[in-house]
Amino acid sequence: GNSVTQMEGPVTLSEEAFLTINCTYTATGYPSLFWYVQYPGEGLQLLLKATKADDKGSNKGFEATYRKETTSFHLEKGSVQVSDSAVYFCALSSQGGSEKLVFGKGTKLTVNP
């Protein structure tokens, strides 16, 4: 079945550090890929997405590129801020049939001033 594997957390960085959160997936066909973010005490919100190979999603300084050859969708940000502290979820949604979101286990990011 479809699955998502993302790097275990927690991740602790200093402000302005470079962030990478690895995400790889297993899926049949051509899934859509997503990064969702959950701030403390809130629901998830979409950070970025990519729906086909080589697409790059970007938002709020975060980027991720859909790499079909390595089945990956790593999240990056060049300079993190304290306000980026949250839990980040990689997710995929397959095409056709029951198109549900399958989530990775989440990576908690803490950014210290």
Add this chain to the structure above:
Amino acid sequence: DTAVSQTPKYLVTQMGNDKSIKCEQNLGHDTMYWYKQDSKKFLKIMFSYNNKELIINETVPNRFSPKSPDKAHLNLHINSLELGDSAVYFCASSPGSSGTYEQYFGPGTRLTVT
């Protein structure tokens, strides 16, 4: 003007009780979902409705029964609550059931069963 709202935000109850969680979206979306997030933050889909019709029904105990009275509402009723039901339950909606659509999540309902 909250997009996806859930009530209640917190729910504390005893084992064996029956409880309901309500969800409403004002986005005009056709598809709604229930997710369960456990204590380790793992998020798993439970149910999905498209235009009031059940389209996803994961392996969930039949003590959990969703109901969609109209496109804007999706409620979750839980019978005979167990300790293991303690979790945060999220409602979400999307414009349609296609996998390319973004899902919009509610703020969550923290259920604690004692």
